[in-house]
Amino acid sequence: MIEYHKPVMYAECIEALQIKDNAIVIDATLGGGGHTEGILRANPTVKVYAFDQDPDALKFAKKRLEEFEDRVVFIESNFSDLRTQLALHKVNRIDGILFDLGVSSHQLDDAERGFSFSKESPLDMRMDKARDLTASVILNTYKHGDLIRIFRDYGEEKAAKKVASLIVNNRDKINYQTSLDLNNLLNDNMKMNPKFFIKMLSRLYQALRIEVNQEMEVLNAVLLDAVHLLAPQGRIVIESYHSLEDKIVKRFFVNQASTCSCPSSFPVCCCDVVAKLKIITKKPLTATPEELQINSRSRSCKLRIAEKLNTKEK
Ligand SMILES: C[S@@+](CC[C@H](N)C(=O)[O-])C[C@H]1O[C@@H](n2cnc3c(N)ncnc32)[C@H](O)[C@@H]1O
Structure with a gap:
């Protein structure tokens, strides 16, 4: 099998998802399918719904994951349509969701896609070629x-x-x-x-x-939907590679883990905010020195994990 993309912090992501029997797990960024394969191997009863907006990635991953045919559903879509797409598949509760943001090594290496400045290539850079920008x-x-x-x-x-x-x-x-x-x-x-x-x-x-690819906008758009879909104790696991992305994730987790949204000038709390998440990683996890040596892409990775609390949404 040719190397399409070496998954970053692979073991940490699989561990973070805490996959239980019969779990439904979303891989929001399938890429070459490395993380999805890890999830499928972690438990023989888990089912994965795997999203990618790039048909090339889906084609490659479908071949790679042939042996898991009955436990993986491939969805060609932007993850910002998570809720709609899952509703179409009659899924309204999930037990875990993984985001490994950005582009894959394969996308970067393919000159035709125009992601890399080091090759003469069209100034394209679309992950989803159906878009105009x-x-x-x-x-x-x-x-x-x-x-x-x-x-x-x-x-x-x-x-x-x-x-x-x-x-x-x-x-x-x-x-x-x-x-x-x-x-x-x-x-x-x-x-x-x-x-x-x-x-x-x-x-x-x-x-x-x-x-x-409107990467910050789609990330902002999907986070609330992901938390809404998570079952109690379900995990949201996010790998980001850009400081602004990490800031969005950090702020979102802090906000969802908060029990009060009153202005700091209020002497007592008078809101009825209910925390929806428990933050598992107070500080983001980063790659080990061993991984840094073999995968330069892991250098900028920040991994954040949170868990859905067992509270009623209003
Ligand atoms: C870093 S790679 C994921 C690699 C994957 N974890 C693996 O093990 O091979 C990111 C992938 O997510 C896809 N992607 C990025 N943003 C997306 C979005 N908003 N919606 C759907 N797919 C997206 C990209 O096309 C790319 O294939």
Whole structure:
């Protein structure tokens, strides 16, 4: 079997899900199916509903998981449609859900997909090819201020304003279609040490990918639905690779674990908020030194776990 994607913090994720007999577990980000295979092997009675918005990933994983045919259901969809998709499959309670956010190594390596700055490739970056927004559309049409925002917020790029100005000011000469159109413009105009230049490209491409796939928006949209679907003691397990993603997850967990939403100026609590989650990881788990040595992708991974409490929702 060729390596499609090496699952990050594999054992930690399977352990975190605390899979019980006859559990229904969602893998919201199937990818190459590594984590799903681990879940299926962990208990012979577990059933997995596996989502991916990329048909290529589903095709690969279906082949890999052939032997588990009767215990895995593949769903080609954005995980933001979790509730609707599960309702279509008549699933209204789940025992665990795993999110391994971002793109797979295979998607990054496939030049045609345009995720990588190191190969000449179309400025595409869509995980779901049925959508219209591509990196090319962003570079050719977004307003100056919006380009600054995505490079700054999603790329944490200090030169966001300068890069955005270069892109916008050269639109009459350059139709941004391939990675070379962007890379050459920046290389010609930003006199930088090659090492720093590569790092900047990596931040800019990450920012474009996040915007193309609306990654922060869909994460924000799915979390409440996931918690709503979880049965008591069910686990939500999230691996994120970007500080903003991790911040969204952390804030959400803290908010859902809170028993009071009164302003801090109130002398006594007068709200009737009920905590829905217990946070299992006060601090996020990170990869072991052994894993860091063999899987560079694990470097930026933060794993957070929470458990559904046995409280009635209002
Ligand atoms: C990091 S990979 C997952 C790797 C997987 N855990 C494994 O063991 O191979 C992320 C996968 O999730 C998919 N994905 C990312 N965001 C998604 C979303 N909002 N909805 C559905 N699939 C998504 C990507 O297409 C990609 O295949």
